[in-house]
Amino acid sequence: MVTIQKVHGSQNQFFLLDQTTLQQPLTQEELVILAKNITNSQTGLLGGADGLLVVSNSQHLPALGKMQVINADGTIASMCGNGLRTVGRYLAEKYQQNDFIVETEQADLKVTCQADWAPDVKAISVEISPVSFQRAALPFDNLGTEQLISQPVPVLASDLKFTAIAVPNPHLISFVSAKILAGDLLKNLGTKLNQANPYFPDGVNVSFAQIINEQQLFVQTFERGVGFTNACGTGMSATSLAFALIHPELNIFDRLLTVYNPGGYVQTRVHQTDNHYWIELIGNATITHYLDLNENDLHHATIDPAQVKITPTVEDAAYQQFIKDRRP
């Protein structure tokens, strides 16, 4: 038997599998099939999830471990901010460390345990980097520009301005009115840009944001490889950077922002060091369930829910109580 976890950051939900606990680690092909099956909202476990977080040993000393992110549709994401917080918590508890590095697909990133936000609401801070605005890093094509920072893009939507940032996974951001946020545009644009299209050949995470005040944003994301999510950590981080760049008069750099999302909120702090940007992303890292299952079933992704021993924790109730009175 092996134990996997169901976890969330701002209710962006994942299964977390530590390959080092297996007698035989899953192959990459097995991991992709498992991710697609286990996250399916109809046929997966516990109502599915947004992705699978795979923990393995890192060869990059002194990293404590390595995280791979597999979206619900089986595509690989170079980074996941909410996911890194939960992987960070997992590694912190496994190795009893509070401040360490985790290897991700493109960067080795800093993870720091925070004081609990409330009883049973664990909090973790993670580094979001590297940041790029270059067309090739997103990538995007046929938009007539090499960078997109608060520019109109009529082929995407009339009357909106867009910012494109890789952190390093790709994000397209627009600050919009409450009316636009309540409408269908985000769904339509997210859907269009995440199927074959001439603009974002690898797809893109699309976020619409509202400025509540100079310290508070609300962000809703249509995620590549997933669809609507409760929250996207890298999306909220990229949106915080876009906010700082578009509004230099507000002196956002190095100051704590609160970023609300449909699943709760996170805090971000945008930094510019020398000539590069990076973002601190701080938020909950919640374990909702432990799942004990047969290792063979993981390899074959034939998981009969009746054969899985599911042990819920008290943490989701604590999280729900915590955010209840803190919504904007």
Ligand SMILES: N[C@@H](CCC[C@H](N)C(=O)O)C(=O)O
């Ligand atoms: N929810 C994540 C981002 C997950 C990856 C994304 N779907 C992609 O393909 O880039 C986050 O919290 O950052």
